[in-house]
Amino acid sequence: MAFVTHQGIRRLSSSAFRNAAIKHVTIIGGGLMGAGIAQVAATTGHSVVLVDTNEEILKKSTMGIEGSLKRVAKKKFADKQEAGAEFIATVMANVSTSTDAMSAAESTDLVLEAIVENLKIKQGLFGALDKVAPAHTIFASNTSSLPITDIASSTGRLDRFGGLHFFNPVPMMKLVEVIGTSATSQETFDSLLAFSKALGKTPVSCKDTPGFIVNRLLVPYMMEAIRLLERGHGSKEDIDIAMKLGAGYPMGPFELLDYVGLDTVKFIIDGWAEKDPDNPLMQPSEVLKKLVSEGKFGKKTGEGFYKYK
Numbered sequence: 159m160a161f162v163t164h165q166g167i168r169r170l171s172s173s174a175f176r177n178a179a180i181k182h183v184t185i186i187g188g189g190l191m192g193a194g195i196a197q198v199a200a201t202t203g204h205s206v207v208l209v210d211t212n213e214e215i216l217k218k219s220t221m222g223i224e225g226s227l228k229r230v231a232k233k234k235f236a237d238k239q240e241a242g243a244e245f246i247a248t249v250m251a252n253v254s255t256s257t258d259a260m261s262a263a264e265s266t267d268l269v270l271e272a273i274v275e276n277l278k279i280k281q282g283l284f285g286a287l288d289k290v291a292p293a294h295t296i297f298a299s300n301t302s303s304l305p306i307t308d309i310a311s312s313t314g315r316l317d318r319f320g321g322l323h324f325f326n327p328v329p330m331m332k333l334v335e336v337i338g339t340s341a342t343s344q345e346t347f348d349s350l351l352a353f354s355k356a357l358g359k360t361p362v363s364c365k366d367t368p369g370f371i372v373n374r375l376l377v378p379y380m381m382e383a384i385r386l387l388e389r390g391h392g393s394k395e396d397i398d399i400a401m402k403l404g405a406g407y408p409m410g411p412f413e414l415l416d417y418v419g420l421d422t423v424k425f426i427i428d429g430w431a432e433k434d435p436d437n438p439l440m441q442p443s444e445v446l447k448k449l450v451s452e453g454k455f456g457k458k459t460g461e462g463f464y465k466y467k
């Protein structure tokens with residue numbers, strides 16, 4: 159078969175699954191992002207299996223989803239309590255949970271991973287899932303900072319692997335970045351775009367480059383704000399006011415840093431600095447390092463650049 163090119167094989171293997179709509183979704187990781195994605199997918203009529211490492215976490219995830227749906231129902235069915243209750247019951251009936259990722263992946267159209275941001279762990283998970291998931295199943299990662307190509311390399315389905323990058327809080331944020339690697343087939347990419355639209359989101363197409371679109375612009379912006387502070391060229395309060403009133407941003411960069419999590423931003427910038435050490439936009443910061451070493455991660459720990467108590 160030496161005359162069949164690599165591209166030709168990709169076309170053949172993927173065309174067999176052309177236009178298959180994603181109906182059944184397995185979401186691995188029931189944390190902040192996974193639970194949010196599960197809620198949106200279930201609300202839009204998809205059958206969802208939410209997977210995490212233990213029952214306690216899953217109970218917290220489903221209670222979180224239910225609580226969030228209650229808030230939606232309160233707004234949507236203000237004076238129709240029964241309709242609200244029915245809405246919640248219908249959505250929750252679309253969600254089941256499991257602690258066994260392997261059996262959950264045995265019959266699903268899409269495996270969407272939202273576990274810890276660690277390349278080796280993600281590769282290990284997808285490598286194992288690749289052995290049990292049906293041939294038509296698309297794999298996608300919600301990673302914020304790791305190359306999709308590196309995660310996909312642990313599998314034999316490079317043509318059916320892409321990125322779906324959601325934003326926090328998932329039920330509120332309209333954007334999904336859909337990421338294709340150089341090996342992602344057009345059919346897979348189209349399915350991921352169609353799935354994002356079916357969730358009621360607005361997808362944008364991205365290449366597999368550091369930070370995709372949003373974080374590639376946002377992280378260097380936040381880091382520049384920290385560098386401005388480090389040089390003593392402005393106080394954090396003034397920099398925040400300046401960007402809100404001067405640029406019309408809803409939050410200043412330091413408020414945004416605290417909201418995103420300083421540990422997360424440090425993890426991203428350190429990873430980029432390692433890969434692209436000469437890029438001045440991707441340099442690590444001493445102030446950020448100090449705050450993170452003191453456990454000051456932002457809003458979630460009660461203190462970051464600002465105090466929240």
Ligand SMILES: NC(=O)c1ccc[n+]([C@@H]2O[C@H](COP(=O)([O-])OP(=O)(O)OC[C@H]3O[C@@H](n4cnc5c(N)ncnc54)[C@H](O)[C@@H]3O)[C@@H](O)[C@H]2O)c1
Binds near residue numbers: 300324
């Ligand atoms: N938090 C954000 O704002 C945000 C935004 C976009 C993308 N992301 C990305 O989404 C992913 C998840 O982030 P998060 O904020 O939801 O994290 P999180 O810590 O809230 O949740 C991760 C969940 O994954 C579970 N988990 C870990 N290893 C697992 C495994 N092997 N099998 C099953 N479950 C496992 C953990 O128990 C936890 O419940 C990361 O890759 C992150 O980069 C996060």
